[in-house]
Amino acid sequence: MSSDNPETRTRILKAALNLLEAGQGKSVRMTDIAKRAGISRQAVYLHFSTRAELLIATTYYLDEVKGAEERLVPSRATRSGIERLDAFIEAWGGYIPEIYGIAKALLAMKDTDEAAAKAWDERMQDMREGCEAAIKALKRDNRLSPHHSQKKATDILWTMLSVRNWEQLTIECGWPQEQYIETLKSLARRVFVVEDASN
Amino acid sequence: MSSDNPETRTRILKAALNLLEAGQGKSVRMTDIAKRAGISRQAVYLHFSTRAELLIATTYYLDEVKGAEERLVPSRATRSGIERLDAFIEAWGGYIPEIYGIAKALLAMKDTDEAAAKAWDERMQDMREGCEAAIKALKRDNRLSPHHSQKKATDILWTMLSVRNWEQLTIECGWPQEQYIETLKSLARRVFVVEDASN
DNA sequence: GTGTCAATTGACATGGTGTCAAGCGCCCTT
DNA sequence: AAGGGCGCTTGACACCATGTCAATTGACAC
Structure with missing residues (x-):
């Protein structure tokens, strides 16, 4: 499952977005995203089971935001x-x-x-x-x-x-x-x- | 150094070329190249110290061949x-x-x-x-x-x-x-x- | 024979992703 | 106030590819 606490979920998405925007293409690790969201790396996996899934969710979030x-x-x-x-x-x-x-x-x-x-x-x-x-x-x-x-x-x-x-x-x-x-x-x-x- | 035995060296380059051409962009590992060249993985490193160096040499070889x-x-x-x-x-x-x-x-x-x-x-x-x-x-x-x-x-x-x-x-x-x-x-x-x- | 040198074998470090299991704290229920 | 569930943490571990290291083999040269 990848939904339960929407709070944390969007914190992760925001973190991913920030890092990706700032990094302008530099590779962003799961660890970085977790750190930025103020959360453990494993917690990220509780919401998104793979890096790809997270990135994809981030694109949708991006569209929403922008x-x-x-x-x-x-x-x-x-x-x-x-x-x-x-x-x-x-x-x-x-x-x-x-x-x-x-x-x-x-x-x-x-x-x-x-x-x-x-x-x-x-x-x-x-x-x-x-x-x-x-x-x-x-x-x-x-x-x-x-x-x-x-x-x-x-x-x-x-x-x-x-x-x-x-x-x-x-x-x-x-x-x-x-x-x-x-x-x-x-x-x-x-x-x-x-x-x-x-x- | 990356020169001594030109035989093996070009065998490696040929192997790399073959695999890269065949794979049309699919990632090619050092192991694959070694196997194709009929050589141990470490022998490849004896001639090219990194994957990047090998790929670069391969481009020159390509130019030469083509x-x-x-x-x-x-x-x-x-x-x-x-x-x-x-x-x-x-x-x-x-x-x-x-x-x-x-x-x-x-x-x-x-x-x-x-x-x-x-x-x-x-x-x-x-x-x-x-x-x-x-x-x-x-x-x-x-x-x-x-x-x-x-x-x-x-x-x-x-x-x-x-x-x-x-x-x-x-x-x-x-x-x-x-x-x-x-x-x-x-x-x-x-x-x-x-x-x-x-x- | 002894030295040299290419190549082999197998173990190991590194860095990132993804997994697993145990535990902790908090809120909700009854 | 005890017990459960849940979100999260901690830490260990498997995996996979690159790259490193050291000991060994086998051929050829002098």
Whole structure:
């Protein structure tokens, strides 16, 4: 079981979140999390039976805390496909730095841990739906470049917006977050948008 | 020291290579490599003092075996910037599947192992030089889009061509290698090339 | 034969995850 | 006020991979 005392449970989640955010990808041990939560290591296992399970629960907690859902509201509310594409890139691109710590941890486990892989893929699938919606909206407006099928365009946008690419551009290449967002918006336009595909 | 008997040394490297290629990213243990080389685990340590050192040596061995250098010759030999961009994408994009196994192993160690990180970054730096050269050639021809500075264009091309992106598009999205290459060439054109920037 | 050197064997340290069992303190019940 | 249940603690332990160490073997060289 992994529920009984909700107090301690959320203390653990908070601790995990803090450490993952602060560590920016540095590996965080069960011991560290326990210590931070002011609890014994074994108590952590009383609530989450594996590290993977804890990390996964942490992602849900993160979404709750940061209001992941609400962020996407503006992108859904926009009228034109182009606006929607922009709004989505802005929302997701702005969200990445907040989830980066935990994303990194999950990503690192992906290769060895089945559960971690599944959790991560699930979330990326959610994100992909956003991409797909933006592409569909473009298509509806007859502004989607005829170079790409809908599936292919979605694949490309999804890949462009990956956490790994954000990492490479901002952390390795030193781009400021602002530039990342602006550039990705402009790239997406160049790649996906045409004047009017119906003519 | 890590040299004395070149026979055994290359047997180890071959074993590592085989396993990494076959495993397509699955973690390969020192024990596995030793067994494959028909040698005791400790003998491996006689030649390579750490796993990281072995993996790094394996990348050099790989380059040697696959003739990494020669692959880039056609891209250097081309006249126009556009041809060079195409040739580079083809050469590098075609090389990725061959190095994928070891790339994955190195990438997985990057977070925890200093040496592995350095080795990987070094190789990516080499690759980046190819990107930079292609961008410079475009610029020289006045065909580089004025949207991007040379540095920024290099950053983008470098990121587009990352192993992670190849992985996502081919393995996760299921693109055939052929489609990967063609699409990346076409994307690069759309993103970087203009009719003639000097007018 | 004796030395040298690659390789073998087997034991051991380390560091992290996950397991197990016993015990402790606190609140709830009756 | 005694007894139970429950959340947590303590400490020992198994596991697994990397890396270390020391003693030994076997071949070839002089």
